[in-house]
Amino acid sequence: MPARGAKWGRVADQRVQQLQHQVRVKEERIVELETENSILHLKLAEYQEMIGKSNREATRFYFLYNEKQYLQRNIHSTLIKLYQVIQKLKQDIKEFHSSCLELIRNYQDQYRVCLSEIVTAVHRTQLYNEALQSHQSRAVHLEKCLQEINEQYQIEKQKRKLLHNSLVELKGNIRVHCRIRPLLPFDNEFDDPVQNSSLCEKAIHAVDDETVLVKCNRPGHPLINKTYNFERVYGPAESQRTVFGEIRPLLMSLLDGYNVCIMAYGQTGSGKSYTMLGPHLPDDPALSLDSHGDLGIIPRAAEELFRLISENPSRSPEVEVSIVEIYNNEIFDLLAKDSCTLVSGVKRDVITTKEGKKELSRLTYKSVSSAVALMGLVAGGLRLRVKHPTLVHTDSSRSHLVITVTLTAASPPDSSHQQPNPMLKELICPSAPRTAGGEGPRASRRASSPGAGPVGAAGPPRQAQARLQLVDLAGSECVGASGVTGLALRETSCINRSLAALADVLGALAERRGHVPYRNSRLTHFLQDSIGGDAKLLVMLCVSPCQKHLAETLQCLGFGSRARQVQRGQAKRGVPASGKSK
Structure with missing residues (x-):
């Protein structure tokens, strides 16, 4: 108005x-x-x-x-x-x-x-x-x-994580991490748009850093949500640096004398080799991680290992490397210099040492003094690794790759004294300085020897070993989906049987059966000490987020759940070294 x-x-x-x-x-x-x-x-x-x-x-x-x-x-x-x-x-x-x-x-x-x-x-x-x-x-x-509650929550969460890790140490449980890869271009390779939209829908989600949610949405069936818990869960956006940051403390344990095994498990195309190696190794091994931020666990572990060794030059252990592949249930030495079998490697057999350890007869070991030299050997071994394209993956690895890094050092007379669990010590004495990886005071780690065995008070120093095994398993796959025939079909059969044998071993260990079928496969027989022995074992589950891979994903997550139930007793330091071929 x-x-x-x-x-x-x-x-x-x-x-x-x-x-x-x-x-x-x-x-x-x-x-x-x-x-x-x-x-x-x-x-x-x-x-x-x-x-x-x-x-x-x-x-x-x-x-x-x-x-x-x-x-x-x-x-x-x-x-x-x-x-x-x-x-x-x-x-x-x-x-x-x-x-x-x-x-x-x-x-x-x-x-x-x-x-x-x-x-x-x-x-x-x-x-x-x-x-x-x-x-x-x-x-x-x-x-x-x-903010105050969140800070308190983070503190309590870290304490809970330390206590959980301490419990894992005391029980000897297998650490299981799960990594969900992002959707990739080859996930959409379907002619039918309707089928493409339904099968490439994301079915796997990281709820938090310890929980995986699986949405089972199959045609004609009701929607079922399943959750799995692991020590660590990595979402599709988490970087290689983040993944290695959770694994770095195991390298400190390696220098403290504990055997360590890191194993990547999953179906073909789920990101195992990417996690362990990266998209590809640089042509020049001397290039640093700053130039290749997407490198995987193996090159990062090599660099970190020699960085830790350089912190105490007076106690530098001897570092030796061996590389083998398990192909068609046979073990091949990829560092052997036999000119007649240079392309495919030399067959080796698993033997039992006097100390009851499983080793390969006449296995080739190469001494290295730097991360560059170590990665040079790895790059040479990868060129000999068997790979064939399939319908599931254009660069599918047809063998299990095992890289073993052995540290040998003289044990001081007082090294038989068992050090307290560093994580429990941190909870009891939180004022004690910690290293970046969270494995206890730096002074304690430097004072301890890498893997001492018991010696007499007046006896001379003895040689002790600690072993790091980096395992890139071949991927499980469905024969119908991969479309393999002939030799590739035999390769797929051997891969699936060896992975099934690995699952049987973990099932037997989890159920505490009297007999554990290690000898059902060369893979489990060779890795017996790491799977059922005193090594600190970490299994990295690699899964695809696609609905079309749901069956393989559920099998992989079930495998990880069984692995978490294994209790092997507290991990022990390395024993005095036995002879080996060079």
């Missing part, structure tokens, strides 16, 4: 201005006509004086007189019309004035109503502002409380 009153006011003002302008024009016209009338009177007087002078003058005067009369008549008629117009304008102005007064009264009424509403709104706004300030203050207080 205020806007309508303002509009009528502007219209009235414009109409008044128009009428006033017309009145001024008419008044100016009257003045002009009166001026002309005066001039004509003057001329008439002149003409009257000139009548007596001549007839010509009289005749002229006659015409002028007639003209004057005509003009006077026209002026009178014009004045009458102008008067009528003026009277009409005055009437219009009077009516307009009356309407303006009415509009003004309406505007004033509306103004008073709007002013009252504005005052009410201002008062309400003030109340809202006061309530908003109160809520903001409350929100700041809640955010502060939330």
Whole structure:
């Protein structure tokens, strides 16, 4: 209503201005006509004086007189019309004035109503502002409380993780991590768009850093959600650096004398080789991780291992490397220099040492003094590894790769003393300085020997070993999905049988059976000490997020769940070294 009153006011003002302008024009016209009338009177007087002078003058005067009369008549008629117009304008102005007064009264009424509403709104706004300030203050207080609770939660979470790791150490459980790879371009290789959209839907999700959610959405079946818990779960967006950060403490345990095994398990194309090696090794092994941030566990472990060794040059152990592949249930030495079998490697057999350990007869060991040298041997061994393309993966590994790094060092006389669990020590004495990897005080780690065996107080130092095994298992696959035939079919059969044997071994260990079938496969026989012995074993489950791989994913997660149930007793330091072939 205020806007309508303002509009009528502007219209009235414009109409008044128009009428006033017309009145001024008419008044100016009257003045002009009166001026002309005066001039004509003057001329008439002149003409009257000139009548007596001549007839010509009289005749002229006659015409002028007639003209004057005509003009006077026209002026009178014009004045009458102008008067009528003026009277009409005055009437219009009077009516307009009356309407303006009415509009003004309406505007004033509306103004008073709007002013009252504005005052009410201002008062309400003030109340809202006061309530908003109160809520903001409350929100700041809640955010502060939330931050404090979150900090306390992180502290408690870290303590729980340390206690859990301590429990894993005491029970000898197998650490199981799960990594979900992201969706990749080859996941969408279907001609049928409907089938493509349903099978490439994400079915695997990382709920948090310890829980995996599997959505079983099969056609014709109800939706079933299953959850699996592991020591660590990596989502598709987590980097290689993050994955290795969780594994780094095991390398510190290696230098403390414990055997360590890191094993990647999963179906073909699930990201095992990417996790262990990266997308590809650099052509120049001397390139650092800063240039290749996507490198996997093996190159990062090599660099970290020699970095830790360099921290105590006076106690540097000898580092030796062996590389084997298990292909078609046969073990091949990829570092052997037999010229006749240079391409495929040399077959080796599993033997039992005097200490009861499982080793390969006449296995080739190469001494290395740097991460560059170690990765050079790995790159050479990978070139000999058997790979064939399948419908599931264009660069599928057809063998299990086992890289063994052995550290040999002299044990000091007091090294038989068992050090307390560093994680328990951290909980008891939280003020003790910790290393970046969280394996206990740096001074304690440097003071302890890498893998000492018991010796007499006056006896000479003895050689002790610690062994790191990095295992990139071949991927399990469905024969129908991979489309393999002939030799590739035999390879797939051997791979699946060896992985089944590995699952049987873990099942027997978890159920504490009297007999564990290690000898059912060369893979489990060779890795017997790591699987069922005193090594610290970490299994990295690699799974695809696609719905089409759901069956293989469930099998992989079930394998990891069984592995977590294995209790082998507390891990022990390495024993004195036995002889080996070089």
